[in-house]
Amino acid sequence: MASIGFIGLGNMGGPMARNLLKAGHELKAFDLVPAALDAAAKAGASLAKSAAEAAKDVEVVITMLPAAQHVRQVYTGEGGIVGAVSPGTLLIDSSTIDVDTARAVASAAKAKGLMMLDAPVSGGTGGAEAGTLTFMVGGEDAAYAKAEPILKNMGKTIVHAGASGAGQAAKICNNMILGASMIVVGEAFALADKLGLDKQKLFDISSKSSGQCWSMTAYCPVPGPVPTSPANRDYKPGFTADMMLKDLKLAQQAASSAGATTPIGAAAAALYGLFCAQGHGAVDFSGIYKLIRGRN
Numbered sequence: 001m002a003s004i005g006f007i008g009l010g011n012m013g014g015p016m017a018r019n020l021l022k023a024g025h026e027l028k029a030f031d032l033v034p035a036a037l038d039a040a041a042k043a044g045a046s047l048a049k050s051a052a053e054a055a056k057d058v059e060v061v062i063t064m065l066p067a068a069q070h071v072r073q074v075y076t077g078e079g080g081i082v083g084a085v086s087p088g089t090l091l092i093d094s095s096t097i098d099v100d101t102a103r104a105v106a107s108a109a110k111a112k113g114l115m116m117l118d119a120p121v122s123g124g125t126g127g128a129e130a131g132t133l134t135f136m137v138g139g140e141d142a143a144y145a146k147a148e149p150i151l152k153n154m155g156k157t158i159v160h161a162g163a164s165g166a167g168q169a170a171k172i173c174n175n176m177i178l179g180a181s182m183i184v185v186g187e188a189f190a191l192a193d194k195l196g197l198d199k200q201k202l203f204d205i206s207s208k209s210s211g212q213c214w215s216m217t218a219y220c221p222v223p224g225p226v227p228t229s230p231a232n233r234d235y236k237p238g239f240t241a242d243m244m245l246k247d248l249k250l251a252q253q254a255a256s257s258a259g260a261t262t263p264i265g266a267a268a269a270a271l272y273g274l275f276c277a278q279g280h281g282a283v284d285f286s287g288i289y290k291l292i293r294g295r296n
């Protein structure tokens, strides 16, 4: 079992940390929010007073932070982890951030003789609770080999996507598919309604036909067909529209710097931008169905 520093105990990091404790690892935890720290302590973690303290004298550091600026600050900002940890510590960032920041932080770590992986996840808060996340990992083979058994305590599918930044590249490509597919599934249900086709019938047919996709069968944006989907609890997240917009913007930023053409991804980013600007950023991202359907 390993000694692990865990930083960022929010909707995802909280349950991921609990699964590491359940597997028998020793955890030193840090977050800025006292309630998150209390929950981690109740689950058996010892508490640190700063990110640097959580990262000191452990074998592995895992971070699960909101966005790139937090990752930069925690790793390479004043009093950051990179300057605080012992040589040989493995650093794993599971936040979803842009590829360039992931590579820049990993090379700052490498310059100090540290191994670092980008290891963003898919599977949402349900997957974090159940320990069934998918991890997409970027970084060197030796670091991946060391990380894999630990990531298996939090996830079911662990894929070494390639060199540093490849995990983040996989994540934004995946979420561009997800954002776009959620919109079109919503459009299909809104169209079916106008055509007098029962939503359950559309689900029964499309979930077994070529229109089948995760946005329909696991996370259906209309109430009814998939009882566990957020549509049945007034679109309580889950995965917020703000977070989907963040990922779609990351995809657009990456597409623009790599010279890729992504018109449907761009349209999805624009629609989520509108939905969030209307004050729905904290709603589950499947709530975009309400915008598509309109008042009726």
Ligand code: NAD
Residues within 6 Å of the ligand: 007, 008, 009, 010, 011, 012, 013, 030, 031, 032, 033, 036, 051, 064, 065, 066, 067, 070, 073, 074, 094, 095, 096, 097, 121, 122, 123, 124, 125, 238, 239, 240, 243
């Ligand atoms: P969250 O906002 O619930 O949690 C982030 C935590 O980081 C918070 O508790 C916050 O207090 C803490 N934090 C922020 N700055 C900090 C600092 N300087 N030091 C210590 N702690 C700090 O977010 P989340 O839903 O857990 O998401 C985390 C990451 O995972 C994001 O990058 C998100 O895009 C990604 N993600 C989320 C989901 C999801 O369904 N929520 C799914 C896949 C990926």
